[in-house]
Amino acid sequence: MDTLIYFVVFLGLIAAWQIIRSYELSEELRGNDREEVTERDNRLNSVLIFVGMIGFMGMFFYELATYGKYLLPEASSEHGPQIDQLFNVTFILISIVFVLCHLVLGWFAFKYFRKKGYQATYYTHNNRLEIIWTAIPTVVLFCLIGYGLTVWNDVMYAQEEQEGAQRIEVYGKQFQWLARYPGNDETLGAASYKFINGTNAMGLDTNDVNANDDIITSELHMVVDKPVHMTFRSQDIIHSAYMPHFRVQMNCVPGMVTQFGFTPNKTTQQMREEMNNENFDYVVICNKICGAAHYTMKMIVKVESQEEYDEWLGQQPVFYADDTNTSKDELIVQKGTIENSSL
Amino acid sequence: MGHNEHHKESFITKYIFSQDHKMISKQFLVTAIFMAVIAMMMSVFFRLQLGFDGESFPILEKVFGKWAPDGVLDPGFYLALVTMHGTILVFSVLTGGLSGTFANLLIPLQCGARDMASGFLNMLSYWFFLIFNIFMIVSIFVEGGPASAGWTVYPPLSALPQAIPGSGTGMTLWLVGMAMFVVSALLAGLNYIVTIINLRTKGMSMSRLPLSIWALFLTAILGVLSFPVLLSAALLLIMDRSFGTSFYLSDIHIGGEALLHSGGSPVLYQHLFWFLGHPEVYIILLPALGIISEVIACNARKPIFGYKAMIGSMVMIGFLSFIVWGHHMFMTGMNPFLGSVFVATTLVVAVPSAVKVFNYLTTLWKGNIRFSPAMLFAIGTVSLFITGGVTGIILGDSALDINIHDTYFVVAHFHIVMGASAIFGMFAGVYHWFPKMYGRMMNNKLGYIHFWVTIICVYGVFFPMHFQGLAGVPRRYYSNSFFEMFDVFTEMNVWITVFATISSFVQFLFICNFFYSIFRGKKATENPWEANSLEWTTPVEHIHGNWPGKIPEVHRWAYDYSKPGKENDFVPQNVPLEEGERDGGH
Numbered sequence: 031m032d033t034l035i036y037f038v039v040f041l042g043l044i045a046a047w048q049i050i051r052s053y054e055l056s057e058e059l060r061g062n063d064r065e066e067v068t069e070r071d072n073r074l075n076s077v078l079i080f081v082g083m084i085g086f087m088g089m090f091f092y093e094l095a096t097y098g099k100y101l102l103p104e105a106s107s108e109h110g111p112q113i114d115q116l117f118n119v120t121f122i123l124i125s126i127v128f129v130l131c132h133l134v135l136g137w138f139a140f141k142y143f144r145k146k147g148y149q150a151t152y153y154t155h156n157n158r159l160e161i162i163w164t165a166i167p168t169v170v171l172f173c174l175i176g177y178g179l180t181v182w183n184d185v186m187y188a189q190e191e192q193e194g195a196q197r198i199e200v201y202g203k204q205f206q207w208l209a210r211y212p213g214n215d216e217t218l219g220a221a222s223y224k225f226i227n228g229t230n231a232m233g234l235d236t237n238d239v240n241a242n243d244d245i246i247t248s249e250l251h252m253v254v255d256k257p258v259h260m261t262f263r264s265q266d267i268i269h270s271a272y273m274p275h276f277r278v279q280m281n282c283v284p285g286m287v288t289q290f291g292f293t294p295n296k297t298t299q300q301m302r303e304e305m306n307n308e309n310f311d312y313v314v315i316c317n318k319i320c321g322a323a324h325y326t327m328k329m330i331v332k333v334e335s336q337e338e339y340d341e342w343l344g345q346q347p348v349f350y351a352d353d354t355n356t357s358k359d360e361l362i363v364q365k366g367t368i369e370n371s372s373l
Numbered sequence: 374m375g376h377n378e379h380h381k382e383s384f385i386t387k388y389i390f391s392q393d394h395k396m397i398s399k400q401f402l403v404t405a406i407f408m409a410v411i412a413m414m415m416s417v418f419f420r421l422q423l424g425f426d427g428e429s430f431p432i433l434e435k436v437f438g439k440w441a442p443d444g445v446l447d448p449g450f451y452l453a454l455v456t457m458h459g460t461i462l463v464f465s466v467l468t469g470g471l472s473g474t475f476a477n478l479l480i481p482l483q484c485g486a487r488d489m490a491s492g493f494l495n496m497l498s499y500w501f502f503l504i505f506n507i508f509m510i511v512s513i514f515v516e517g518g519p520a521s522a523g524w525t526v527y528p529p530l531s532a533l534p535q536a537i538p539g540s541g542t543g544m545t546l547w548l549v550g551m552a553m554f555v556v557s558a559l560l561a562g563l564n565y566i567v568t569i570i571n572l573r574t575k576g577m578s579m580s581r582l583p584l585s586i587w588a589l590f591l592t593a594i595l596g597v598l599s600f601p602v603l604l605s606a607a608l609l610l611i612m613d614r615s616f617g618t619s620f621y622l623s624d625i626h627i628g629g630e631a632l633l634h635s636g637g638s639p640v641l642y643q644h645l646f647w648f649l650g651h652p653e654v655y656i657i658l659l660p661a662l663g664i665i666s667e668v669i670a671c672n673a674r675k676p677i678f679g680y681k682a683m684i685g686s687m688v689m690i691g692f693l694s695f696i697v698w699g700h701h702m703f704m705t706g707m708n709p710f711l712g713s714v715f716v717a718t719t720l721v722v723a724v725p726s727a728v729k730v731f732n733y734l735t736t737l738w739k740g741n742i743r744f745s746p747a748m749l750f751a752i753g754t755v756s757l758f759i760t761g762g763v764t765g766i767i768l769g770d771s772a773l774d775i776n777i778h779d780t781y782f783v784v785a786h787f788h789i790v791m792g793a794s795a796i797f798g799m800f801a802g803v804y805h806w807f808p809k810m811y812g813r814m815m816n817n818k819l820g821y822i823h824f825w826v827t828i829i830c831v832y833g834v835f836f837p838m839h840f841q842g843l844a845g846v847p848r849r850y851y852s853n854s855f856f857e858m859f860d861v862f863t864e865m866n867v868w869i870t871v872f873a874t875i876s877s878f879v880q881f882l883f884i885c886n887f888f889y890s891i892f893r894g895k896k897a898t899e900n901p902w903e904a905n906s907l908e909w910t911t912p913v914e915h916i917h918g919n920w921p922g923k924i925p926e927v928h929r930w931a932y933d934y935s936k937p938g939k940e941n942d943f944v945p946q947n948v949p950l951e952e953g954e955r956d957g958g959h
Contacts, residue, residue, distance in 0.1 A: 075744035097840035124763035150935040151739040186709035274845035285623030288706030322449035
């Protein structure tokens with residue numbers, strides 16, 4: 031069977047060779063020079079470029095109309111609309127440049143194809159023109175830089191101003207996300223990769239009092255309109271916690287703690303109604319290649335009212351509750367139910 | 374020993390261990406075409422998975438065996454294909470292939486030199502390049518498969534075989550191969566720089582050099598300054614992988630055990646990698662822009678508009694390319710203030726780029742355009758450069774990067790602006806200089822079909838990806854099925870795969886045309902495109918030393934097309950100025 035396939039491929043190649051050869055010979059007989067760029071070629075290609083450019087611009091607007099509705103819904107965080115507006119401004123600007131340049135390119139190619147007896151204009155430079163089209167992009171870009179950096183600083187330094195923000199740690203490992211809540215003391219306990227074992231998935235330091243009431247979950251819950259100060263860690267490989275609906279992303283780097291502060295402002299329920307989709311859920315997506323099952327790494331995110339949040343958090347097991355008489359070992363075993371799964 | 378002596382050569386010294394720049398150029402080109410076919414087929418195979426998620430294709434099992442059980446790609450091997458596709462295209466094809474081919478062919482011929490400054494180093498640069506390619510091919514067949522950590526091979530993923538099978542032997546071969554590539558790039562780059570500075574013929578001042586040489590000159594400088602940093606990044610990674618050091622590794626618990634590595638930082642690797650990685654983008658792009666400058670001026674029968682502004686913008690782009698690398702790392706948790714600096718430097722790159730585009734457009738204005746296949750590909754390059762360039766303004770803005778970092782928007786952006794655009798520049802160069810390389814002409818009609826199908830497919834593949842990226846689809850995903858929100862793109866992914874497959878088949882048309890024309894194409898004349906630069910004054914038959922007699926003296930710039938008061942619409946550079954005539958570039 032295989033031999034047959036190779037044989038067919040081989041025959042196909044010979045056939046292709048012969049077809050080109052006979053085509054060339056017939057062209058030669060007809061007196062056409064196939065290597066010469068003929069007048070017909072010039073006219074045909076210039077028309078094709080013009081039509082192609084129009085078609086391309088048409089495709090651009092068509093895709094904008096068709097796929098535009100697939101884009102992310104309105105941002106569900108306080109800083110999100112700022113980013114979206116910056117995007118819209120930039121997008122409109124570059125669309126104008128994109129369309130104009132292409133129309134000019136298409137028009138010139140169409141208008142100035144080679145004609146007999148026509149001589150091109152000897153035009154080497156024009157300093158005024160060049161200064162103008164250096165200066166205009168420079169000014170526009172400096173405005174964009176200023177605007178972009180304003181938004182960037184607002185977003186990235188937000189956490190420093192947020193008092194009373196909810197602290198949450200997002201933890202990535204092959205191929206699963208975990209979240210850690212600080213518990214009543216509002217302080218996340220110390221943790222180290224050295225303490226990780228089957229019953230201590232995030233390597234919390236059992237000698238640190240602050241770690242005792244920490245709560246580890248496999249879903250991420252946040253309170254609507256309450257600022258979140260999120261820190262990120264990784265157990266093994268670089269992951270990237272990407273929450274597109276909130277316009278939030280930060281890498282989780284082993285050996286480093288990274289952070290992002292933001293305020294979710296739409297509950298999951300609100301989004302479900304808005305999108306007319308009962309099954310909608312916010313997600314954390316892994317957005318940095320982290321291994322074979324990279325594409326499966328996701329965590330469900332719920333944004334809800336304070337009451338719902340408290341109720342949910344109350345049901346989650348505490349890492350090590352020292353106000354009960356349960357032995358430490360038992361509780362750690364209980365924590366082991368958050369499985370240390372890997373694919 | 375005079376270079377111009379014509380001495381008899383054996384088959385081996387002429388075709389294999391050749392020190393003649395024209396032969397080395399062909400060696401680079403053919404190697405690059407071979408590697409490009411491999412990388413292109415890889416993309417078709419992984420596109421099959423993306424377009425038809427989980428469906429069985431018996432051909433995949435036939436080709437990949439255990440890596441595609443039942444005709445469905447293994448998720449780990451999918452990443453291996455993506456990684457090798459990127460590595461081969463970026464390094465073998467668009468760096469080694471593009472610069473290697475055209476720098477070798479054009480620098481001595483357009484500067485008016487008998488050969489490169491050192492023919493021996495030049496030969497070595499090809500052989501190190503070949504070793505790199507052999508390493509890449511061999512790595513596909515080793516236990517665990519080839520490198521699978523993405524073409525940027527970020528540690529810890531690339532450092533730990535426990536993390537992904539490709540980080541075993543395959544990764545070792547990748548890194549050692551890359552060291553070979555750096556050696557090749559440095560030997561070549563130094564040679565190019567020295568040749569351009571020292572071996573220009575009489576009258577060929579720097580301000581009379583064709584823009585292609587300027588582009589290759591700046592490319593070589595970028596390469597010599599940045600490739601050593603890649604070498605150090607690779608060496609440190611080799612140390613971490615094989616000798617237990619901790620440059621990039623710290624605080625890792627994997628495969629059920631805590632590793633001993635402590636104190637390193639994976640972000641350090643990213644800084645070192647992108648210190649090469651960003652200039653690398655321009656190492657790829659500048660030669661393509663240089664080539665199309667020649668092709669556009671010659672086929673529009675007009676001087677290139679704003680010659681000095683073109684040089685200035687290339688110098689500016691080259692300089693800026695060294696201080697923008699951080700824009701690949703906005704989301705690594707680096708200080709937001711540092712991010713701000715990189716935003717500013719990155720967006721400024723748009724200024725010289727815009728100047729170049731406007732100058733190309735003005736060059737076409739009131740031209741007398743001959744649409745040879747080379748010219749079509751050059752116009753295609755300009756179009757792709759515009760389309761891909763403008764989206765860079767979005768990606769370079771850190772605040773916007775938060776949401777589109779590492780999504781398909783990035784994939785669309787770089788495939789258009791440095792992938793397709795540079796490949797189109799390379800095609801333009803091949804069609805344009807084929808008569809000089811092989812003494813024969815390529816078939817134009819096949820060239821037209823090649824161009825039109827390719828450009829439609831390129832936009833068909835990459836344009837819709839912008840929308841996927843804006844909807845948050847991450848790159849390097851084996852399947853989008855785990856996220857309901859991406860289901861809307863199922864049909865789009867089928868179309869992208871269809872376009873990618875068609876475009877890859879059309880490339881075989883080019884390859885047939887290429888090899889057929891080498892042997893059976895019509896014999897070329899000395900100056901088939903009626904161009905001005907010096908390479909078209911050499912005889913069709915290649916001779917060692919390039920010119921049979923004395924090297925021609927240069928009297929004017931390379932762009933005297935359609936100069937008023939001249940008999941022809943072109944005046945070669947070796948034609949003396951008439952009395953009272955001013956050299957156009959000044």
